[in-house]
Amino acid sequence: MLNYVGILLKELRIHGRGGQGSVTAAELIAVAAFESGAFSQAFPAFGVERRGAPVQAFVRFSDQKIRLRSQIYEPDYIIVQDSTLIKDVPVFSGLKKGGIAIINTEKAEDYQVPEGVRLITLDATKIALDVLGLPIANTALMGAFAAATGEIEFSALESALRDRFPGPLAEKNILAARRAFDMVREGV
Amino acid sequence: MRKIMEGSHAVAEAVRLIRPGVISAYPITPQTHIVERLAEMVADGDLDADYITVESEFSALSACLGASAAGSRVYSATTSQGLAFMFEVLFNVAGMRQPVVMSIVNRALGAPLSIWNDHQDSVSCRDSGWFQLYAEDAQESMDLHFLAYRVAEDHDVLLPGFVCFDGFILSHTYEPVDMPTQEEIDAYLPPFVPVNVLDAKNPISMGMYATPDYYTEFRYDIDRAMDRAKDLLVTAGRELGESIGRDYSGLVEEYRLEDADTAFVAMGSLCGTVKDAIDEMRDSGIKAGLLKIRSYRPFPRAEIAKALSGVSRVAVLEKNVSLGSAMKGAVGPEVKDALWGSGIDVFSYVLGLGGRDVRKKDIAAINALSIAGKGDMFYGLREELI
Structure with a gap:
């Protein structure tokens, strides 16, 4: 059951560091949303793309053609790929009441989340290390996003991953996404 | 497909x-x-x-x-x-x-x-x-x-x-x-x-x-x-x-210009954001519309004159600057020329240079500036840097 029908626009802002795959995550979430029947739009914040530097990427979801081109200042959802960003970057800025914050962290802290926001923390890096052998957590976080928001169907995410990555790598990434999806759905 | x-x-x-x-x-x-x-x-x-x-x-x-x-x-x-x-x-x-x-x-x-x-x-x-x-x-x-x-x-x-x-x-x-x-x-x-x-x-x-x-x-x-x-x-x-199945016969494209007081004129992707801003303005009772210029050369002078003949004022949104010129933007003077003798105010607003983001609220702010008769300017300057 997808939840954007009748809702004009939902917005996701992804915070990460250069090299963590934030732009790829935005693109694949948009592809999966499109495959799930939505109009979607994904674009990067056009900043300095140095490895390790804070970066942002954005996704919009709608039930109609998306015309708006500005960056996202009042998201419904955020994904934070690296919790060390929180002390330097105002990741919660503008996050809407009723919104969802998904934070990748080894150890959840007492984050200053805006009122009415649902906080989801998970160790997506551990999932990535277990499954992929690399600390690239973006695909696990996509699974968490699918479970937490319902904006994308898991099967659509699977096909987006198969489309982007070659055979065995795609299957490993799907496994990482599935683990995070199940964790979030079970409320872990 | x-x-x-x-x-x-x-x-x-x-x-x-x-x-x-x-x-x-x-x-x-x-x-x-x-x-x-x-x-x-x-x-x-x-x-x-x-x-x-x-x-x-x-x-x-x-x-x-x-x-x-x-x-x-x-x-x-x-x-x-x-x-x-x-x-x-x-x-x-x-x-x-x-x-x-x-x-x-x-x-x-x-x-x-x-x-x-x-x-x-x-x-x-x-x-x-x-x-x-x-x-x-x-x-x-x-x-x-x-x-x-x-x-x-x-x-x-x-x-x-x-x-x-x-x-x-x-x-x-x-x-x-x-x-x-x-x-x-x-x-x-x-x-x-x-x-x-x-x-x-x-x-x-x-x-x-x-x-x-x-x-x-x-x-x-x-x-x-x-x-x-x-x-x-x-x-x-x-x-x-x-x-x-997609018609491109227009050198210009009109969006909610019927009964508009303020007409924005723009080119490129900015038009999408302007359309959303116009819908919001209209919901709050502000009559605004957009004329999108699809063909800058050849310049559609007659089409612009016709499309904008009924508006009170025109705000040309320019992602360029003609340095040292009176209107600041390069497109504004040609729009003004198209409307010469009509008595319609035409102003240029230079914005979105070098990737600066343009938001719906910027379009609403420019509408207010045009109503106040302020234009031919760089919009949204960071005063602390000047």
């Missing part, structure tokens, strides 16, 4: 459907994804074209000029400093009447260095004899390439053209596009039939020396061809609509 893809890849797919015989380009951000994808298509045998790699944009466009003169359909793409580097060749391509089509992935010009979007690069080539079309979204970025080739290669026109779309904002954004079929594009765009061809067996010269007795008439001929391009953009844009 509807697919979701990056804007640059949508344009590369359009170019594949157009079947150029020769591609020559030099990679430059944010044009790179187009030419990389085309290079892959050629290498994989998905596109039967000669891909000429060169050491500069000057050489890229020179190679295109030569290949076009030899009778081939040619394609190139560039942006910003790359386009500036082509400046000399632009005039030669137009002067030799070669129907080269080039994607301009709009980006600011240095210095200071900026890889981000504005329209300074293409607007600064206004008088080069190339027609210039501006796209609002990925779909239009694709579709205008079909139209551009059809118009450029028509024997009543024979002029080169830019298809301009915003760097990053469109080139690096994933969004849905409807992909026409090869059959549709083959039917719409038959093979290029050159008028004069460089041929060793029947040697001719092109781009020769013209004395003062001849030069003016060559320039006059280009201007006449621009006028004919204006008519053909309408008819060929309509035929494109009949072929692929």
